[in-house]
Amino acid sequence: MTQPIADLSSLGRVHFIGIGGVGMSAVARIMVARGVTVSGSDAKDLPVMRELATAGARIAVGYAAENLGDAQTVVAGSAIREDNPELLAARAAGLPVLHRSEGLAATMGTDRVVAVAGTHGKSTTTSMVTVLLQQAGLDPSFAIGANVPALGVNAASGSSDIFVAEADESDASFLNYRPLISIVTNVEADHLDHYGTPEAVFASFDAFAALLPEHGLLLTCADDDGARALAARVRAAGTTRVMTYGTAEDADIRLEDEGAGGSWISLAGEKQRLVLQVPGRHNALNAAAAFAAAVELGVEPAAAAAALAHFSGAARRFEFKGEGRGVRVYDDYAHHPTEVRAALSAARTVAAGNKVHVLFQPHLFSRTREFSREFAEALNLADTALVLDIYPAREDPIPGVTSALITEHLRSGRLVGADDAVGQIVARAGEGDIILTAGAGDVTAYGPLIVERLGG
Missing domain, CATH: 3.90.190.20 (Mur ligase, C-terminal domain)
Incomplete structure (x- = not known):
């Protein structure tokens, strides 16, 4: 998973097998917006496929070898089986076959990447960061594993050099990104069908943190034992900056949760009022992570806190x-x-x-x-x-x-x-x-x- 990231211009014409999936359609949407010739197929005719067709992609319903057309690179979704006729045809033709995350990494180029990882809360936190940056006057590119009503879509190519992406750990594909800022909401044992043991899960997050450059920033939740342990290990290694957020007294970005009445968030002794439309302590913690990332990118703390009030939730998140x-x-x-x-x-x-x-x-x-x-x-x-x-x-x-x-x-x-x-x-x-x-x-x-x- 740690092979060199392909440059977008080197991919040529790109075909997506399973283009209707929420993660795959996100990558395809950004590639179309950035001038790549895109085709794709899926087993069912999904609404997002019609949106991609309107944007300029060539779309087919059902899998068949001829759907590849003159594609020069293939991106295959995680759910695609090895006996898929398009995947078989791509391998027979010697075409490069990329994982979805590798395709997404190629779209990032030299952007300043905010990668959001964690066992839970990735989609919501990625959405919060994106909405916050937009409300603060920035126009980030983004790719999210859920549709977000406040954004209208789950992915877009923005005009700034900031790219916000959900980083999926389920198959270790989050190791394909090169972030400047990494958020880790929590670290727990999950996806043991892939990793085998909890220890392997924890090791993958260590590897994810190691992707940060020396001038990068790791943001972890101080209220989660797994994320807290990750922060301690990275701090001990001294390879990159680490900041924690949460209600814990030693958190660098301190959240004082007042439940339904809102919260206060403190950074360097300065307090900001945090009022959210979405309920739950977990969402207040996600908001604290988004706040910290935005401040790191230059957004004024007061503007960052106020912008979070515009976040109305992500699809299928309460x-x-x-x-x-x-x-x-x-x-x-x-x-x-x-x-x-x-x-x-x-x-x-x-x-x-x-x-x-x-x-x-x-x-x-x-x-x-x-x-x-x-x-x-x-x-x-x-x-x-x-x-x-x-x-x-x-x-x-x-x-x-x-x-x-x-x-x-x-x-x-x-x-x-x-x-x-x-x-x-x-x-x-x-x-x-x-x-x-x-x-x-x-x-x-x-x-x-x-x-x-x-x-x-």
Whole structure:
């Protein structure tokens, strides 16, 4: 993953296999904007593909070798299988095949890169940095793993020399970037299907921090044990500057969290009022990271804090879906126990004493096997927890691994089938309650159905 980064001009005509994915479409969108001849395909006809076609890309629905056309470089998404006909044709023709992250790295060129990594909170924090910089009068390029209502898109080529990017650690592809500023929101064991052990996960974040130049900056959350340990190791090595943010008393950027009433953020003894539209302590911490990055890039602290008030959230990050019978429905991408806990804590805040009901879909057999008890402990924060079958994504089934590994530890929850999930969750909700759909799979489709059943 640490091979030299390709120069954008050297790629020639670029074909994307799996162009409809949120990460792939982001890279394609920026390449089109920067004058690259782009083509791409996906199994389904997705709205973003029509947007790319309007922007000038040649788009095909379905995979076939002839879709490559006269491409000189191929970018393949992580979900693309080795027997994909376009990937086979590219390899047979001897074309260079890049990972999505390598394609993104090529678009960055000599820009000042802000890379946002962490087990949780990457998309939200990347979005916050981008919105903050825009509100402060800068025009960064950005690539985010989620659509952001305040931005309208998940990626764009800006006019400044700043590039803000979500850096995905799931397959160690974040090691392909060369950041000037790196944010690490937290470090926990996850993606053990790739890494094998928690120690390998921690080592990958060490390698990510080592990518920073001597004049770079590592920003880590002082409230997270993993990120705090990373900061200590990098400080001991003395290879680059390190600053921490959080509510911990020794944090360099100190957050004084006042819950729903807002927060104060302190840097070098100077306090700024922080008022956010998004609930939850985790979002206040994400905002502190964005504030610190913006100040490092030259934004005045008061302007940075004020700009964060314009951030209205990222898609599938505690996203409001609608209301009916006095019941509000939200959707969240949470697919790790820590994320589920954070989403339910935010729901508790919004519910203001009323009940919280969650419809959860586990993501990946391997993750369910590793964290079943932790998922149950997080889901027990809800008054009702209904659990769907596991969304397999890229994995084949693992014998003995089902959603029952989670539900057997629930206090007030059960397995629920796809056909009766909507009816079951709606039957449990009363006026003032919150319903949350959570998971990285297709559980997001249930939100609108729940709102419709509620008469919203």
